[in-house]
Amino acid sequence: MSAKFPRRVKIVEVGARDGLQNEPGDVVATSIKLELIRRLEQAGLSYIEAASFVSPKWVPQMGDAAEVIGGIEPKPGVTYAALTPNLKGLEGALEAGVKEVAIFGAASESFSQKNINCSVAESLNRFEAVMERAKAADVRVRGYVSTVMGCPYEGEIAPQKVAEVADIMYQMGCYEISLGDTIGVGTPLKAKRMLEAVSGKIPMPQLAAHFHDTYGQALPNLLAVLEEGLAVVDSSVAGLGGCPYAKGASGNVATEDVVYMLHGMEIETGIDLPKLISAGNYIMDQLGRETRSKVARALG
Amino acid sequence: MSAKFPRRVKIVEVGARDGLQNEPGDVVATSIKLELIRRLEQAGLSYIEAASFVSPKWVPQMGDAAEVIGGIEPKPGVTYAALTPNLKGLEGALEAGVKEVAIFGAASESFSQKNINCSVAESLNRFEAVMERAKAADVRVRGYVSTVMGCPYEGEIAPQKVAEVADIMYQMGCYEISLGDTIGVGTPLKAKRMLEAVSGKIPMPQLAAHFHDTYGQALPNLLAVLEEGLAVVDSSVAGLGGCPYAKGASGNVATEDVVYMLHGMEIETGIDLPKLISAGNYIMDQLGRETRSKVARALG
Numbered sequence: 249m250s251a252k253f254p255r256r257v258k259i260v261e262v263g264a265r266d267g268l269q270n271e272p273g274d275v276v277a278t279s280i281k282l283e284l285i286r287r288l289e290q291a292g293l294s295y296i297e298a299a300s301f302v303s304p305k306w307v308p309q310m311g312d313a314a315e316v317i318g319g320i321e322p323k324p325g326v327t328y329a330a331l332t333p334n335l336k337g338l339e340g341a342l343e344a345g346v347k348e349v350a351i352f353g354a355a356s357e358s359f360s361q362k363n364i365n366c367s368v369a370e371s372l373n374r375f376e377a378v379m380e381r382a383k384a385a386d387v388r389v390r391g392y393v394s395t396v397m398g399c400p401y402e403g404e405i406a407p408q409k410v411a412e413v414a415d416i417m418y419q420m421g422c423y424e425i426s427l428g429d430t431i432g433v434g435t436p437l438k439a440k441r442m443l444e445a446v447s448g449k450i451p452m453p454q455l456a457a458h459f460h461d462t463y464g465q466a467l468p469n470l471l472a473v474l475e476e477g478l479a480v481v482d483s484s485v486a487g488l489g490g491c492p493y494a495k496g497a498s499g500n501v502a503t504e505d506v507v508y509m510l511h512g513m514e515i516e517t518g519i520d521l522p523k524l525i526s527a528g529n530y531i532m533d534q535l536g537r538e539t540r541s542k543v544a545r546a547l548g
Numbered sequence: 549m550s551a552k553f554p555r556r557v558k559i560v561e562v563g564a565r566d567g568l569q570n571e572p573g574d575v576v577a578t579s580i581k582l583e584l585i586r587r588l589e590q591a592g593l594s595y596i597e598a599a600s601f602v603s604p605k606w607v608p609q610m611g612d613a614a615e616v617i618g619g620i621e622p623k624p625g626v627t628y629a630a631l632t633p634n635l636k637g638l639e640g641a642l643e644a645g646v647k648e649v650a651i652f653g654a655a656s657e658s659f660s661q662k663n664i665n666c667s668v669a670e671s672l673n674r675f676e677a678v679m680e681r682a683k684a685a686d687v688r689v690r691g692y693v694s695t696v697m698g699c700p701y702e703g704e705i706a707p708q709k710v711a712e713v714a715d716i717m718y719q720m721g722c723y724e725i726s727l728g729d730t731i732g733v734g735t736p737l738k739a740k741r742m743l744e745a746v747s748g749k750i751p752m753p754q755l756a757a758h759f760h761d762t763y764g765q766a767l768p769n770l771l772a773v774l775e776e777g778l779a780v781v782d783s784s785v786a787g788l789g790g791c792p793y794a795k796g797a798s799g800n801v802a803t804e805d806v807v808y809m810l811h812g813m814e815i816e817t818g819i820d821l822p823k824l825i826s827a828g829n830y831i832m833d834q835l836g837r838e839t840r841s842k843v844a845r846a847l848g
Contacts, residue, residue: 432846435812436771464805464842465812467768471736505764512735512765542764546732 254479256516258295259503260426260456261288263531264316265297265331267488267500269309271535278312280534282319287527288485289323292519293503297350299330301337317344329390335377342385349382350390350426351375353417355410356399359430372416379421391422392458396442397434397469407445415449424454426482429469432462432499436472443473456480461490462499467509470501474515481506486528487540502541504528522547554779556816558595559803560726560756561588563831564616565597565631567788567800569609571835578612580834582619587827588785589623592819593803597650599630601637617644629690635677642685649682650690650726651675653717655710658701659694659730672716679721691722692758696742697734697769707745715749724754726782729769732762732799736772743773756780761790762799767809770801774815781806786828787840802841804828822847 264285268276281298288296298320304311313330320328329348332338341349353372354360360368382389396410414425427446429439439459446455457473457480459466470481484490484500507519525544532539539545564585568576581598588596598620604611613630620628629648632638641649653672654660660668682689696710714725727746734742739759746755757773757780759766770781784790784800807819825844832839839845 435809437813462842462846463808464767464802465809467764468771468809471768471771502764508763509735509765509768513737542762546762 252477253474253513254477254515256479256518257474257510258480259293259506259517259519260295260297260458260480260482261293261485261503262297262458262482262500263485263488263503263528264288265300265310266482267484267486267490269300269307270489270500271309273535275308275311276534278315278319280531281312281316284485284527284531285316285320285328287523287530289326290520291523291527292517293524294325294518295327295329297331298328299341301330301332301340301344314340314344317341317346332378334374335381338378338381342381342387346387348388348390349378350392351378351417351422352392352394353413354394355405355413356395356402358401359395359399362401368413372413372420375417375420383421389422390424390426391417391420392426392428393417394428394430396427397429397438398431400431407442410442411445411449414446414455418450418454424456424480425450426456426458426480428458428482429460429466432460432465434459434469435465436468439469439472440476443476443478447476447478452477453479456482458482459501460499461487461501466499466501467505470506471509485524485541486532486544488528488531490540502528502539502544504539504541504543508543552777553774553813554777554815556779556818557774557810558780559593559806559817559819560595560597560758560780560782561593561785561803562597562758562782562800563785563788563803563828564588565600565610565629566782567784567786567790569600569607570789570800571609573835575608575611576834578615578619580831581612581616584785584827584831585616585620585628587823587830589626591823591827592817593824594625594818595627595629597631598628599641601630601632601640601644614640614644617641617646632678634674635681638678638681642681642687646687648688648690649678650692651678651717651722652692652694653713654694655705655713656695656699656702659699662701668713672713672720675717675720683721689722690724690726691717691720692726692728693717694728694730696727697729697738698731700731707742710742711745711749714746714755718750718754724756724780725750726756726758726780728758728782729760729766732760732765734759734769735765736768739769739772740776743776743778747776752777753779756782758782759801760799761787761801766799766801767805770806771809785824785841786832786844788828788831790840802828802839802843804839804841804843808843 487502
C-alpha cells in the first residue's frame with residue numbers, strides 16, 4: 249500500500265437520516281431520534297445528517313424533520329445537516345434553522361428516469377434554484393451522486409459519466425461531493441477507477457465515499473479509495489438502513505466497522521469507538537433489532 | 549494500488565471442515581456433507597478441505613471423517629484434504645485414502661498453552677512424527693498458523709513471532725503456510741506488516757491467507773495482502789462456521805463474497821459464482837439457517 253492514506257478521516261454519520269429512512273416498520277419517535285443524535289455527538293461524530301425535508305406522504309419516517317432539527321441543542325464543532333431535494337424542502341429546512349443541506353444527483357440516466365421521471369440534466373437544472381436560495385441564506389450544500397459504480401437498470405456506469413455529473417454539481421456550488429455506490433455492487437478496482445476519473449475534475453479533499461455493503465464490499469472499496477487519498481467517509485451507525493433480509497435494502501456500511509478499520513490503520517477519526525457502539529446499540533434496542541455492525545457484535 | 553495483484557487466486561474451501569466443525573447444533577449427515585462437496589467441485593473449487601481426523605468425543609461433527617473421505621468420487625484436478633492434528637489422526641486419514649493433510653500451529657504462546665496445554669515449540673516438535681509419516685506416504689502437508697494478528701489471551705502478536713513459527717513449519721516440510729487471523733481482529737495495515745515479516749522468510753507463492761470476518765475486516769485485509777502478491781485464500785461457502793450471533797464463533801469469511809471481490813477486480817478463480825451460491829444455499833437450507841454471504845443474499 250502506498251503512502252497516500254490520509255492521517256485523519258472525517259466520518260459523515262448518516263444513520264439518523266439515510267439509515268432510519270430505509271428501515272422498515274413504525275415511524276421512530278422524535279425523542280428517540282434526538283437521543284440518538286445526542287449519543288452520536290458524545291461519541292465524537294462531528295457531522296450528523298439528521299433529517300430529510302421531503303413529503304411526509306412519501307417518507308413518513310422523516311415527517312418530523314422540523315421537530316428533529318428544532319430539538320437539537322447544537323454542540324460547537326458539530327454540523328447537523330438535512331437533505332433538501334427541492335426548494336420547498338430547503339425553505340422548510342431554513343425555517344427550522346438548518347445550517348447545512350444536501351442534494352441528490354444520479355450518474356445513471358435510467359435511474360434518474362425511473363426514480364424521479366426526468367433526465368440527469370433536468371434534475372440538475374432543478375437544483376439551480378435550491379443552490380441560489382442556499383447561497384443567499386449562507387447555507388452550505390453537499391452534493392450526493394448516486395449509482396457511481398452500477399445501476400440496477402443499466403448495469404455498468406462509465407467513470408467519466410460519474411465525473412461529469414459530480415463536476416456539474418461541484419461547479420453549481422456544492423462544497424463536497426459524496427460518491428454513492430447506491431446498490432453496493434462495486435469492487436475495489438472499480439472504486440479506484442471511478443475515483444480517478446472524478447478526482448481528475450474535483451480536488452480530492454472535496455470528495456467523499458458513500459459505499460453500501462449490499463455485497464459485503466464496502467470496506468475493501470473504502471480501503472481502495474483511502475489509499476488514493478480520499479478522506480471523507482459516509483457511514484451509518486449499527487448499519488442502520490441496511491436490513492440484510494430486505495430486498496433492495498440500502499445496505500449502509502456500519503460506522504463501527506469503518507472506525508475499527510481506520511483506527512487499526514492508525515488513521516484518526518476523533519471518534520470514541522465504545523461510545524459509538526453504545527449509540528448504535530441504543531437505537532437498535534429501540535427498534536428491537538440486532539445490530540448489523542460486526543464490530544458491535546464482537547465487542548458488545 | 550500497485551501492480552502486484554495476482555492474476556489468479558486459488559481458493560481453499562474450508563466450509564465442509566472448518567465451517568461445519570464450528571456450526572452449533574446437530575451432527576450433519578455424511579450424505580449431506582458429500583453432496584455439499586460434490587456441489588463445491590461443480591462450482592469449480594479445486595481445493596476442498598473435507599474432514600478432520602480428530603477424536604469424535606471432542607468433535608462429534610467430524611466423527612464421520614473416514615466415511616466422508618471414503619465417499620468422495622475424486623474429480624481430476626481437485627484436492628480433497630483433511631486436518632490431522634496428530635499421528636493417530638494421520639493414520640486414520642491415510643487409511644481412508646487422503647492424499648493431502650493439514651496441521652495446526654499457533655503464533656501465540658498463551659493460545660497454545662490454553663488450547664493444547666503445551667508451548668508453541670513443543671506443539672511443533674510433536675508434528676515431527678506426522679511430517680515424517682506423511683512424507684513416507686507421499687502425502688503433502690499444509691501448515692496452518694493461528695492467531696497471526698492477535699490472540700484472545702495476550703492481544704498483539706509480533707509479526708516476527710508469526711514469521712518464526714511459519715518458517716519452522718515450512719522448514720519441517722509444509723509446502724504451504726496458511727496464516728490465520730483466528731479471532732478476526734486484524735486490520736489492513738497489520739495484515740500487510742504481518743505478511744511482510746513472513747514473506748521475508750517464505751516465498752509468497754507458498755503463503756495463504758485465512759482471515760476471519762468477526763470484526764467485518766476479512767475482505768479489506770485480503771485486499772491488503774493480495775496487493776502484496778499473495779495468491780491463495782481460505783474461505784468458507786455461505787460463511788459456514790461464522791454464526792454471527794454466537795460468542796467466540798470462528799467467523800469464516802464467505803467464499804461467495806471473496807469470489808465476488810476477486811472477479812470484480814479481474815482476478816481469475818476458476819469458480820462459477822452462481823453455482824457456488826447454489827452450493828452455499830444448499831447447505832444452509834439443510835442446516836435451516838440464513839446464509840452469511842452478503843453476495844448470496846443480494847443475488848439469491
